[in-house]
Amino acid sequence: MTESAENVTTDDISKETERNNLYEYLDRDDFTSEKYKIEVRGLPKYYGIGEFKKFLGDKLELEFCKVKPPRKGSGWLYVSFRSAESRDKAISVLHGVMWKNSKLSAHAAAPAPDPFIKRKIEAREAASKRSKTEENDEPVTLVCSKVLVKKTTIPLWDMPYPEQLQLKQKEMKTVLIKMGQQILKENKNLKDWLSSQNEKYEGLPCELMPILSADLIEGYRNKCEFTIGRDTDGNKIIGFRLSSYAAGSTAVGPIDDLCHIPEIMKSAVKILEEFIHRSELDVYNPVNHTGSWRQVTARTTRLNHLMFIIGVHPQDLSPDDLTKLKTELRDFFENGKGAQAKVTSLFFQILDRQTGRSDESSKLEHLSGTEYIEENLLGMTFRISPQAFFQTNTLGAEVLYKAAIDLAKPTEETALIDVCCGTGTIGLAFSKHCGEVLGLEMVADAIKDAKVNTVQNGVTNCEFFVGKAEDVLSPVLHRTTKPTLVAIVDPPRAGLHHRALVALRKAKKLNRLVYISCDPKAAIKNLVDLARANSKHYSGEPLVPVKAVPVDMFPYTRHCELIIYLERLAKSE
Structure with a gap:
């Protein structure tokens, strides 16, 4: 082994792996607007994005999927396509064409790095610099996830209510x-x-x-869309994201101390969490798009009705696997520990792997209880279906x-x-x-x-x-x-x-x-x-x-x- 090879540390290997992962998302089957992107330059000083889209689609008959608005004052922008063929056609058609007395140029654009991986590398490098210059300082204490989830969901949690109203x-x-x-x-x-x-x-x-x-100013929220993921220690959890993917975090924070969520909803979510802990299926990972458990929508009413809409990514699960999963969920909430949650309306939802939204080819599937919940408001009773506002x-x-x-x-x-x-x-x-x-x-x-x-x-x-x-x-x-x-x-x-x-x-x-x-x-x-x-x-x-x-x-x-x-x-x- 050479001296240079001996000097290569585990940390160096980790850094190199992370840098290689910056563009790993491009190799996945999921669509990304970064894969087939072009850069258009030479744009006129005054124009509207709507005008430019009409020019691309109606006049030039180009099949684009996204136009990313330019930064203020810049004379260029990005246009994304769904295939290499569409991108190459756009370059040949756009390059040299005149629009609003301006000659445009078009070239293939480099994809942006994965923002999550990029932020991880930046955080590691920043921490490394601090450790070299501040060796005698005490380590920086991480913000407690319970406090951070408050800041992201109820940012005025520590402000007296009269002051909130004044604000x-x-x-x-x-x-x-x-x-x-x-x-x-x-x-x-x-x-x-x-x-x-x-x-x-x-x-x-x-x-x-x-x-x-x-x-009533606490426990007032009758609908919440919770994320199923992992907390800062890597444990399965149902709660709210602590930050955005682009900000470099995929961790989920607990809902225990959130004052706007009713207790009936918190208790039911904790019981579902136990089922997911015991499940062989993993939670969804937004970094590599693996895992099945993704989200749960909960709706409650003053009549103590409770609706759960449990959303999963099917990944490679067979129809028989999905049927088994739905049967286990139904049995859990009707006859098992889940009966304590008193869910009166249970639905199952297949989510699109990339967007996290409901797959257009499938509908909500009713598993148990009623197909709706009811609420009293101004002396009247209202029926509420899963997707109704x-x-x-x-x-x-x-x-x-x-x-x-x-x-x-x-x-x-x-x-x-x-x-x-x-x-x-x-x-x-x-x-x-x-x-x-x-x-x-x-x-x-x-x-x-x-x-x-x-x-x-x-x-x-x-x-x-x-x-x-x-x-x-x-x-x-x-x-x-x-x-x-x-x-x-x-x-x-x-x-x-x-x-x-x-x-x-x-x-x-x-x-x-x-x-x-x-x-x-x-x-x-x-x-x-x-x-x-x-x-x-x-x-x-x-x-x-x-x-x-x-x-x-x-x-x-x-x-x-x-x-x-x-x-x-x-x-x-």
């Missing part, structure tokens, strides 16, 4: 100021009106009411809906259009106060629940329709029979589709709108579009904000719901 009230004020500025930028006709509003409401475009909250804080939802009703002030002459109605909770809550409710929702199972909820609560003035809001809103609006029309919009975090907003603007009878947002910053674009000047595209007078009510649906987190009440601004105003 959120202040943040909502900032959102409204930004919204007012954006509205003025897009509709100069509102300058005088906005100036008047600012004088009335201390610089705000509308009145901001004091933040509302439910009496329901507010994650039931008591908070009651506060939210009461505030929405107070803002809308419906009467018997009012028709309510409930956009993104879910299982019909908002519409049914309004049904006692208005003459007619028409709800629409894209999730078919949620509409089934809404119709059942209508019947079992003895409500006769509600109808519900399946479809995307942008597709079915216009025909639903034409079904209304009442002289006054009010819309309530409770869209997903990303907001309402543009075509749906245009349809609301066009509805002549619609003079009032209640917009509920779980992400007020993201909702600004929708609210600005509703307030744009009357034009060929945005026909109808603008709908402008009149009053805003914050509702704290998520104590101990930074999230806050905001209800914005809007009215049609007449030309005379």
Whole structure:
């Protein structure tokens, strides 16, 4: 053995192995947008990503899968493809082509290193430097995983609740100021009106009411999506990720000390954890995509109903293996230790190996108990299917809906259009106060629940329709029979589709709108579009904000719901 070979340490070998693993993900069968990527340079100074995508797909007929937006001020970007053939065709077509008076160039791009492995190498090297320069210092103590999981899930866990409310009230004020500025930028006709509003409401475009909250601020969360993985010591665990993959961590933290999760859910999760500990199947490893146990979704209600949706990656399991696994789960929760968890509705879900989402070719499989759970809200009973949306804080939802009703002030002459109605909770809550409710929702199972909820609560003035809001809103609006029309919009975090907003603007009878947002910053674009000047595209007078009510649906987190009440601004105003 040579002297140089003798000097090669185990640590050196480990470092070299990690560096080799930086690009190991490219050899897997799973698709990655890094594998067939090109770099496009020479782009014009001003253009939109949407424009560029249309240029690639419609004009050049290239089959790309992803365009990665460029860094601000850069004249290049990445475009990804699903095969080497598509990538090579794109290079030959794009290289030298003119677009917006700019000559483009295209070349194959090097893939990015695995961010998880990269961060591990960086952490090792940083630790090595510290050990050389700080040999006399005491070792750095790692943050306890119980504290870290609090910081990632309930970051305000150590802040007194009154201070949390003050913080959120202040943040909502900032959102409204930004919204007012954006509205003025897009509709100069509102300058005088906005100036008047600012004088009335201390610089705000509308009145901001004091933040509302439910009496129960702990154990309020009725739905959680838990990760099945390994803790910092390598043990199987069900909890929440301590950090992101790109940040260099795949460890999962415990839920024992998380105050927003109800005890019935914690106890049931711990019991399922025992089953997974005894299972021969390994937990899913996001680094190399091995292992089967991946996630469990838990839903609880005030009626002590508990739903589990257990998601696994099938990997190489045969149909017989999967059948055996499902039988073992069913027997565990019906006759074994799992009976103590009192799961009233049990489902099994096959997950896509790469994305972790439900495989489109398969559906949820009902294993045991009822196919739904039920919840009481505002004196009514609601059926909730596994994939149906329901507010994650039931008591908070009651506060939210009461505030929405107070803002809308419906009467018997009012028709309510409930956009993104879910299982019909908002519409049914309004049904006692208005003459007619028409709800629409894209999730078919949620509409089934809404119709059942209508019947079992003895409500006769509600109808519900399946479809995307942008597709079915216009025909639903034409079904209304009442002289006054009010819309309530409770869209997903990303907001309402543009075509749906245009349809609301066009509805002549619609003079009032209640917009509920779980992400007020993201909702600004929708609210600005509703307030744009009357034009060929945005026909109808603008709908402008009149009053805003914050509702704290998520104590101990930074999230806050905001209800914005809007009215049609007449030309005379």
